[in-house]
Amino acid sequence: MSSKARRTLLIVQAVIAVGALSLSALPAQALSPRQEVGVTSSAIKLGITLPMKGSASFGYNQLPDAMKAYFSYVNANGGVNGRKVTLVVKDDGYLPKQAIQNTQDLIGKDKVFAMVGALGTANNQAVADAVNLGRRGIPSLFINTGFSGFNNRSAYPTSSTLLPSYIMEAKMISKYVKETYADKKICLLYQDDDFGDDALVGFDKDHGNLTFTSKIAYPSLSQGVAGVPDSWVTKFKAAGCEVQIVFGVSTATLYFVMGAAKAQYGPKWILGSVGADVASINPATIPYIIGATSMSFLPSVVDPKDEYVAKFKEIHATYNSKAKFNSWALIGMNAAFLTVQALKAGGKKLTRASLLAALDSDGAKFANAGLVPLNYSKTSNVGYNGYWFGKFNSAGDLVPNDTFTYTVYTTDSGTGAVEKSSYSRPSMPAKGLPN
Amino acid sequence: MALTVSELTIHHGAICAINNVSFTVPQGQLTAVIGANGAGKTTLLRALSGLNKSTHGHATWNAHNLLHSKPESIVRHGVSHVSEGKAVIPELTVNENLELGAIWRKNKRETRETKDQITSIFPRLGERLNQRTDTLSGGERQMLAIGRALMSKPQLLLLDEPSLGLAPLVVEQIFQTIRDLTTTMGLTVVLVEQNAMGALKIADNGIVLNLGKVAVTGTAQSLIADPQVRAAYLGY
Amino acid sequence: MFQFINTLLIGITAGSIYSLMAIAIVLVWRSTRVINFAQGGLALASSFVGASILAQQISFWIALPIAMIAGALFSALTEYFLLRPLLKRSGDKGEEIFLPIIATLGLLGIIKTILNFTYGDRIGSIPPPISDKGFVVGGQVIALSPMRILILGIVLFLMVLLTFLFQRTNLGLALRASSYSPEISRLAGVRVDVIRTAGWAISGAAGAAAGILQTTNGSGAISPESFEFSLLLVFGFVAAVIGGIESLIGAVLGGLTLGVILAFILMYIGGSLVFFSAFLILIVILIVRPHGIIGVKGGRRA
């Protein structure tokens, strides 16, 4: 190929590229600039990025449909101040890079009004760092992570988390373990990133003050390598562990309990909130987790007397009939329920700023299924701050006890004590629609 | 029962490798095809065994059309081709190379008989049956290549440059074997050779190819005697 | 000592599954000089076939062979409809191994799409057919269970079967001959095209077996975007290359080497280096022996 021909080609390509890009740019230019992004008089567009496919997606990928089910219910009943709520879902495969890309897509291309329920510690950190939501004034509500780093109001002015932080979780586990299994050998498996590191803080001398006979950090995704779960089991067994705490994602938890069963390693299991619900992923694994301890801030999904569970279940049956009503559905619907209240509180002239202001002033008072208080205020973007402990029953559902009476603990991400909570939640608004 | 080639033409892209070639090889005879490098000898042979596609013309053996057939089906019609350069598979054992030649034959007893026959013709192969072929000498490999071809019980044997790269003494031995095979097994043989003199000495007939065309045909003796052929191909 | 033996057992089990995958890769390489990156996807699709049969309450002993047959079929179809026309077009020269790799990557995408459409986020379950509880030796549970013995047994059985097939049968002779010299094989009457398809079919069956055994040895569950199967392909490929890519015995040795070394690294150094270790093991072996453990130096053009 002669240089001349090559040069000509390059130029031709450049011209094509210019043409292609400017053509596709036209509709974007046609948009009116005055309108708040993602809101019209009849619609509100929200975005979420989370793993929808792949090993890390189990359970999480049921969230969007549950959220949409509740949005559909609201839309069918007049919407939020007359606006229909839509949710654009993007799959990030649990990869921070893809989460960044998705968020950029959602904001730049899909032009969503706000992010809601984005999932994952590393992902949200990378997004916060890279996309700079705060500086651009874009709300990211009810982030699904317990990483305490997000509870820094000045660093993340437009973000709010939903889950209790992993520090809180670790502190509460410490208290629970010391009370329930005094003088036992306690061991810990945790994910080797900020998710696990946060937990380590919660267990340390100044916080939970729990000492471990043995602890293993596993890198994300390594659980899928043949032999990796076996090596955890072998080491923990050799250390003589009696109580096994797992601070990992659900696939890691799943591999671990199965590997333990093979090696007849039978400690008292304490499964962290993130990875405990392996049963709804694969019902075949229920036998492995029966009797294991875990925790939740929402009522048990099989609680027969909880008004939120009953109403959500009813809406779910109508608008997401193909899916089973499980703990993921409950989490998704509760998040959507909170979102609708926030949007409503944002007023008729809804803007990103009014939404954030509404969350700050009214967020702590929002009705929701949680048995634990929310802590949103002008100075705090922290959501729930506590848990109740329970065990998995023979159907694989987490229950507090036979009578469904919950003992709720609350704490903070600092060195404050873990205390029994006397919080009583707002009752369900009529028809399950926020006032 | 004869090999008949008529008006055969083969193009490689724009180059015409074989141009309107016609000849007949009578049954039971050894025909040598000689000519300079690039005369189209190998192309001709590869066309007859189905390895090269022809552009135009006919070639039949036993009323079986050789063109437009695949090599694996041509061999089933009694045509065996020993391609250029010691056509054996070095990674296999001697025995496996021989077995390969009879792989499509159903009757295992007959196959064993053929193998016994071949190892009696080439006793060196019989001694080395379980050795890997890359331990053989050049001459032995060439014998193995011929032996492999014989394993399919051919009536027509196509040999491409069996003397290539072998020591003169070995060449003589190979040529003698080919002559003997033709006679004792009643084979029809087409022998393509650079070594024109050696080939014509054992052949019944000869064909001289020049730039893809038949230049001269005749009995081997008449070609050896032809002064033009002598000057151009035999070198004296 | 106890931990050492357990590590060895863990490594051998994992390694034997890599070996099966490596064999699948080697078979394809020998048949057509192609690296099939859809191998993991084909194994996954076959495992889903196995899982759907198991879901009908049909025995593992029927599901495994049917999955292997499905694997053979998928793989043969791939060769027939994708690789054969591709290789005919590009000829022997040209873009060498790059184009087929890209074509099989494309196929992988299509397989995943089909699986995603068919199964969505559902999970295929392949529970162990017999106990996977480890034996107790001297009061200690070792990393060897009836299920693991079964895995090793199946792998061993398939290896013996393949060795017999390759060394003692006409099909094996034809497979070997076609891989070394297609032209001589055709002249000897071997239908090389058919034999290549057969080579791919056997490879597909081996891959399917690897997939099913990997799943029962692991979480017992498969999903359309299985990360485990990507790893199976990568480790299988690494094992095949360590073994010299041409040789079945090499593939087995490569798989076991990789499995055992990785198990020891996991146990005594830690999990964070497991992926990088695979690269290190490969590069160290290739620096010492550029053509793998079994590969012949200056041998066939690779």
Place this chain on the structure above:
Amino acid sequence: MHKVKTLRFKTGIGFFLIGLCVFFLSNVVDEWRAFQGATVAVYVVAIASIILLTGYSGQISLGHGALLGIGAYAAALAQIYAHLPIWLCFVTAVLVTAIFGALLGVAAARLSGPYLAGTTLALAVGLPSIASQFSILGGEQGISFNVGWPPLSLGADFTQYKWFFWIATIAALIMMWFLQNILSSRYGRMWRAVKSNSVAAELAGIGIGSSKVLAFTISSGVAGLAGALLAMTTNNVSPSVFPLALSFSLATGAVLSGVNTLGGVMIGSLALVAIPEIASSASNLWSESENTAMILPELIVSALLILTVFLAPKGPIEKLRARHRH
């Protein structure tokens, strides 16, 4: 000699004109298109490095994503710890990756076909995972690489994405100009000679090993730049920026561009950015299902790959040219 100089001069003008086009373009498109434009420019650099290696020197790399990763980490570390100015961070990325590439190239030069494919594949899987081993590399969520906001002299409404677009495009133009020159130099001829007939090249006195190592080194350096640019567009350097899928999609881009000619590099780069976008709009038209929207892009890319391999194995440019000849 004089002729070569004029040629280079003219090529330089050509690149300048392209740059000018891009400059005007960046003023018309919206922020989002500017971001996509930056991504296209990043892919141009990355794919060019693969084409250089595979198309011109005949070596295979399935692990270029890992090399991009090295460049990105080098740039980010240079910024965080050495506080180097941004342009020096990019230079650091090129140099560090080139050195790594030289080491890898020494091993690679001894390996052929499947062995090289296996080694580079294992590299693509293995290398990103060490990020979680060293805290300096920031684990899963990675570290940030921030080229900062555009200088105020460019105007107040000069957005950050437009700034990315400019940096990436200028870097891509410089790299393409450099590669074109090196390919028309004696090194380029040497690689082509080795690729087409290594025995003949060796007889002609070309050191095959050193020629391959040189190609690997330069390709790696270029890949390192691409990595730093990619990290710039995501503001983030983490293992997930450089997964195995990136290596595969770069190989895909190279095939879509035509592995044997640098000239088509724009086609593959545009395709990698445009196809997912077109696919997702298409799936939105056809069905409401989220699942379809997520699956369809992969299906389209895969089908396109297979089609390309069949219909234009030497790439669209060669295909067009072949048609013109007839």
